[in-house]
Amino acid sequence: MLFNRTILYLCYVLLCFSTSTSANTESHEHDEYRVQLDTERKLLMVVACFKTVVPDSLIAGSANANSLITSASLGQKPGQQALLINRARITLNSNAKEPCVNYQVDLKKLINTSDTGRINVNIGNTLSSKAGDWLWLPAGDTRTVRIRFSLAEGLVASAPWRLISRTKRDTVFEFSTDEAINESRVYIGQxxxxxxxxxxxxxxxxxxxxxxxxxxxxxxxxxxxxxxxxxxxxxxxxxxxxxxxxxxxxxxxxxxxxxxxxxxxxxxxxxxxxxxxxxxxxxxxxxxxxxxxxxxHPYLDMSGRWLTEGIATYYQNVLQARVGTLTEKKAWLKLHQGFQRGIKETEPGESLVNISSKMRENRMYMRVYWSGVALALKADVVLRKNNNSSLDTVLEKFQGCCLSPNRTWSPSEYISKLDELSNSKVFSELYEEYAYSDKFPELNELYELLGLVANKNKVSLSTNTDAKNLRQAIMGKRKQ
Ligand SMILES: [Zn+2]
CATH class of the missing domain: 1.10.390.10 (Neutral Protease Domain 2)
Structure with missing residues (x-):
């Protein structure tokens, strides 16, 4: 399914607890933000202390942040020198000796910034937010930041960042300011x-x-x-x-x-x-x-969606067979039927890359997904037959060197890397053949090698030993 699809969360902030916890000091090699909820005044209270260099300014991570912040001042508590908030920037007094800044964010407005999406979900007493709406980070140099949520009993915090520690009241996460964290979904609640x-x-x-x-x-x-x-x-x-x-x-x-x-x-x-x-x-x-x-796989831009959806859809079927949720025969049938749906949706005129880039508008999911599955299966079969390797092996190598959630790859970069890791041209040759074609990938040779005998929407499996072994190598059950 889709990446980064935003969903409407019906959020209700819990209004019946106090916020009298305090944070312990941890390592000094990073900046630390302490986040608390003031439920009476419906504020998110943030204290940022800079352990290395006090920045000249803090900048907002989203266009909403400027209207959500209510005040900012020097020190760990409100009341000291107020700071200017202007155009998504809090300017700090760089001559001040004070290493901490505090600011408050209006929760009433924050919960109104939820997105609309496909399914409405009631998540009960939980605040759902995008980090960029309330997290003001140092401008300029790259820093390591720890976010400590100090919450009342019964409340927990969740964020996709690296988890450093979790105790009954405190949860500490860490990230680097060069990571894309503004869209990170943060939950606080029950x-x-x-x-x-x-x-x-x-x-x-x-x-x-x-x-x-x-x-x-x-x-x-x-x-x-x-x-x-x-x-x-x-x-x-x-x-x-x-x-x-x-x-x-x-x-x-x-x-x-x-x-x-x-x-x-x-x-x-x-x-x-x-x-x-x-x-x-x-x-x-x-x-x-x-x-x-x-x-x-890594994150690819929209023109590479056919590759990533192809890999995910391929393994969705292969892995269900390997763990026994699907029989091997059923898994091959599912691949065959998927290819038929992709073929049915493929019309001359537009390349796969173009269709993939506009998939949300043209809704040609079947062509996009199943063309990608054809590439994955073909690459797997060629690697197994000719290169004494497999798609599993190449993807494991990719994981070992290059799989980071924080990097976006272009489809051609990703394909080149898979070629390099497989010591072959298997991926680039298939990519060239499929990406700019307006036809669904040719399957006859692939079916022959795998011993798949198609009859309309059904498929039977040949008893040829080579074909059987190849099929088994891909779909066969694995010991857990
Ligand atoms: Zn998907």
């Missing part, structure tokens, strides 16, 4: 947090709203299944601290009607889930595996 250890990663799970412990346990088991399915790709999870946010939406016409991956300040998969469904039905839905499969 929701469930879980940590899941899978090979290669500690998955941070956030379950919004107020649901029963048994449902939280069920959703946690479902996420564990999903994360372990990704491990079946190359033996470990691609990211060390991925975050997954579940929005329970109640009874719905499908188990997981929406999922998306966001990469602003850290990789997060958001999943909208009918929590009333039994675990078996949640596992039977492909959305979770699809979204987590997006964590194996």
């Amino acid at each position: 929701f469930a947090l879980r940590e899941l250890q899978v090979k290669g990663a500690k998955v941070r799970l956030v379950i919004m709203g107020k649901i029963s412990t048994s449902k939280i346990d069920k959703l946690t088991a479902w996420i564990r299944y999903g994360a372990e399915s990704i491990v079946a790709l190359y033996g470990h999870f691609p990211l060390v601290d991925p975050q997954i946010v579940i929005f329970p939406i109640g009874s719905y016409d499908s188990a997981v009607p929406w999922g998306e991956v966001q990469r602003d300040g850290g990789c997060v998969a958001n999943l909208y889930v009918d929590q009333t469904r039994p675990l078996k039905e949640l596992i039977g839905d492909w959305t979770l595996i699809h979204e987590l499969s997006h964590m194996i």
Whole structure:
């Protein structure tokens, strides 16, 4: 599904708790922001202390921030010298000895800045915000910043940044100011947090709203299944601290009607889930595996969407077969039927790159997604047949050298890197052949090698040993 799709969160700030906690001082090698909620005055109280050099000014991370901030002054508490806030900039008195600045943000206005999207979700007593709406950061040089949320009992904070520590009252995150954190979604309120250890990663799970412990346990088991399915790709999870946010939406016409991956300040998969469904039905839905499969590739711009959706959709099916959710035959059938949908939507006249760039307007998802799957499958087969390698191996190498949620790659950069890592021209040759073509990728030779015998919307599997082995190498069950 889509990246960076914004969603309307119906947020209600909890208004019945006090905010009398204080932060401990931690390491001095970074700037530290302390964030508290003043629920009586409905303010977010921020104190920023600069441990290295006091900056000349703080700048806002969004166009909304200027209208949300109510005041700023020198020192850790309001009342000292007021600071000028003008045109999304707080000017500091650089001659002052004071290393701290405090400012306040109007929560009433903050919660009104929620975005509109596809599914309305009631996330109960939780404040949902974009960091850029309230986080004013030092202008100029790159710095390491720690954000300490000091919250009243019963409240927790969640952000996609690196988690440094979490105690009953305090949660500390860290990021560098050269990371794109303005769109980072930050939640403060009452929701469930879980940590899941899978090979290669500690998955941070956030379950919004107020649901029963048994449902939280069920959703946690479902996420564990999903994360372990990704491990079946190359033996470990691609990211060390991925975050997954579940929005329970109640009874719905499908188990997981929406999922998306966001990469602003850290990789997060958001999943909208009918929590009333039994675990078996949640596992039977492909959305979770699809979204987590997006964590194996970097962020590409829209012209590369066919590549990233192709990789995610390919592995969504392959990994479900490897962990036994789909039989091998069913997985091949799903690929075949997907290709048929892509072929049906492909009309002469526009290249795949053009269609991919305008996918949201033209809604030609099937052509875009399944052309990408054809590239992924073809690359996998060629690497296995001719290069004694596989797509799994190349993507694992990419993970080892280059997978960072903070970098955007152009499609051609990504393709070149995959060529380099596979010591081949497999990816660039397929890219050249497909990207600028107005035809759906040719499948006959691929089907022959795999022993897939197509009959309209059905597919049967040949008994040829080479073909069988190749199919098995791709889809065969893996030991967990
Ligand atoms: Zn997707």
